[in-house]
Amino acid sequence: xxxxxxxxxxxxxxxxxxxxxxxxxxxxxxxxxxxxxxxxxxxxxxxxxxxxxxxxxxxxxxxxxxxxxxxxxxxxxxxxxxxxxxxxxxxxxxxxxxxxxxxxxxxxxxxxxxxxxxxxxxxxxxxxxxxxxxxxxxxxxxxxxxxxxxxxxxxxxx
Amino acid sequence: xxxxxxxxxxxxxxxxxxxxxxxxxxxxxxxxxxxxxxxxxxxxxxxxxxxxxxxxxxxxxxxxxxxxxxxxxxxxxxxxxxxxxxxxxxxxxxxxxxxxxxxxxxxxxxxxxxxxxxxxxxxxxxxxxxxxxxxxxxxxxxxxxxxxxxxxxxxxxxxxxxxxxxxxxxxxxxxxxxxxxxxxxxxxxxxxxxxxxxxxxxxxxxxxxxxxxxxxxxxxxxxxxxxxxxxxxxxxxxxxxxxxxxxxxxxxxxxxxxxxxxxxxxxxxxxxxxxxxxxxxxxxxxxxxxxxxxxxxxxxxxxxxxxxxxxxxxxxxxxxxxxxxxxxxxxxxxxxxxxxxxxxxxxxxx
Numbered sequence: 197x198x199x200x201x202x203x204x205x206x207x208x209x210x211x212x213x214x215x216x217x218x219x220x221x222x223x224x225x226x227x228x229x230x231x232x233x234x235x236x237x238x239x240x241x242x243x244x245x246x247x248x249x250x251x252x253x254x255x256x257x258x259x260x261x262x263x264x265x266x267x268x269x270x271x272x273x274x275x276x277x278x279x280x281x282x283x284x285x286x287x288x289x290x291x292x293x294x295x296x297x298x299x300x301x302x303x304x305x306x307x308x309x310x311x312x313x314x315x316x317x318x319x320x321x322x323x324x325x326x327x328x329x330x331x332x333x334x335x336x337x338x339x340x341x342x343x344x345x346x347x348x349x350x351x352x353x354x
Numbered sequence: 355x356x357x358x359x360x361x362x363x364x365x366x367x368x369x370x371x372x373x374x375x376x377x378x379x380x381x382x383x384x385x386x387x388x389x390x391x392x393x394x395x396x397x398x399x400x401x402x403x404x405x406x407x408x409x410x411x412x413x414x415x416x417x418x419x420x421x422x423x424x425x426x427x428x429x430x431x432x433x434x435x436x437x438x439x440x441x442x443x444x445x446x447x448x449x450x451x452x453x454x455x456x457x458x459x460x461x462x463x464x465x466x467x468x469x470x471x472x473x474x475x476x477x478x479x480x481x482x483x484x485x486x487x488x489x490x491x492x493x494x495x496x497x498x499x500x501x502x503x504x505x506x507x508x509x510x511x512x513x514x515x516x517x518x519x520x521x522x523x524x525x526x527x528x529x530x531x532x533x534x535x536x537x538x539x540x541x542x543x544x545x546x547x548x549x550x551x552x553x554x555x556x557x558x559x560x561x562x563x564x565x566x567x568x569x570x571x572x573x574x575x576x577x578x579x580x581x582x583x584x585x586x587x588x589x590x591x592x593x594x595x596x597x598x599x600x601x602x603x604x605x606x607x608x609x610x611x612x613x614x615x616x617x618x619x620x621x622x623x624x625x626x627x628x629x630x631x632x633x634x635x636x637x638x639x640x641x642x643x644x645x646x647x648x649x650x651x652x653x654x655x656x657x658x659x660x661x662x663x664x665x666x667x668x669x670x671x672x673x674x675x676x677x678x679x680x681x682x683x684x685x686x687x688x689x690x691x692x693x694x695x696x697x698x699x700x701x702x703x704x
Binding site for chain 1: 392394395396397398399400663664666667668
């Protein structure tokens with residue numbers, strides 16, 4: 197009986213047909229190719245993209261500067277007289293070129309002013325485009341891809 | 355030599371050749387696109403989709419790229435043969451289309467018939483077989499004239515493979531000839547229409563043998579030892595640019611030709627399934643022709659898809675296995691089937 201079954205399998209090319217069945221399954225399965233420039237990927241919730249800083253809520257505590265292992269953040273607090281009333285930094289320098297996207301600056305920030313955005317396209321023609329000062333720091337909550345989903349929650353916690 | 359003679363023997367054939375060549379070249383070019391695309395789908399990819407909508411301009415981009423590449427002739431090559439060898443592969447692959455009938459002949463009001471075929475010769479099938487044997491010369495010459503040992507070995511492998519599979523292919527076609535009683539392509543289709551079913555049923559073994567042998571003849575996976583994409587060094591190792599493109603296009607033209615031929619031999623060609631063609635033709639001749647060509651194209655496309663399908667599925671045979679299958683399995687099977695077809699013809703098709 198076993199031999200008969202084997203013979204039947206041989207005559208009907210059972211193994212070959214099985215292989216064809218497997219590939220057919222893959223033919224109709226969804227494809228894994230990312231259509232990146234045409235279709236922007238949905239990034240994970242905790243994506244560590246370009247650093248965004250809200251200099252309006254920053255209190256110049258320099259915790260991020262101390263936490264940064266690359267030293268790519270420089271915070272200049274305002275003069276003492278001004279600092280008593282207005283704690284916003286006089287200058288905030290961010291060297292995105294050297295940033296490791298490690299997130300160590302985000303954790304100690306008491307006001308949640310610095311955070312990673314969803315923006316991941318950081319390739320530029322001139323490296324100077326990645327050096328930011330207070331005027332050029334990107335911060336635009338209206339633009340959905342700049343928005344950090346956890347920002348509101350983080351602020352509420354602190 | 356009057357005007358009528360010129361029209362009938364020079365003008366009309368030339369016109370038909372032109373009308374045929376444009377779609378044939380297009381189909382062959384898009385066969386490449388189709389294969390890359392469908393192969394991608396089989397592998398959970400999308401295939402080429404960047405050039406034009408759905409990647410439809412990809413064949414043109416490929417052709418331009420190959421055309422603009424440097425044409426290298428190796429120092430050890432025999433220049434004349436080296437240059438002429440791709441033509442030997444290219445030419446037979448396309449001439450085969452001349453004898454294939456694409457639809458029912460068109461009868462004008464004055465009683466003249468115009469067949470949808472360039473040359474409705476009574477030995478049409480034999481012409482295709484002879485031309486496919488000529489294609490071997492292109493491979494042999496290409497390998498030998500390259501002046502390099504690897505292409506030579508590749509071409510020798512290819513030649514023995516093609517010889518081994520030419521025989522079963524011919525025998526499977528012969529059994530169709532026995533069933534139809536003619537080598538003329540239109541007669542074969544007419545015989546299937548008269549029989550009521552396609553030769554797929556009485557010739558199921560011949561069909562299987564034909565498929566396997568056709569895959570081997572066109573040098574495609576699982577029998578692609580002569581060229582072997584990137585793993586084995588094949589006969590066109592020394593070729594570059596447009597000369598390589600000739601071999602490449604010839605392969606795909608062969609795929610299309612064997613698909614179309616299989617559709618005519620085993621699936622009734624331009625016969626519209628489930629419809630009485632003769633009655634429909636009497637009522638709507640133009641509609642019958644269009645539907646017939648469409649049916650033929652669909653049947654051919656099924657085979658073309660099958661070619662891609664098995665390429666995506668089955669691994670390559672080892673060389674000794676390949677020859678053993680050719681001589682020890684396919685050849686006896688084809689011979690046996692020839693006997694069956696003869697008996698079928700003798701007792702059932704009288």
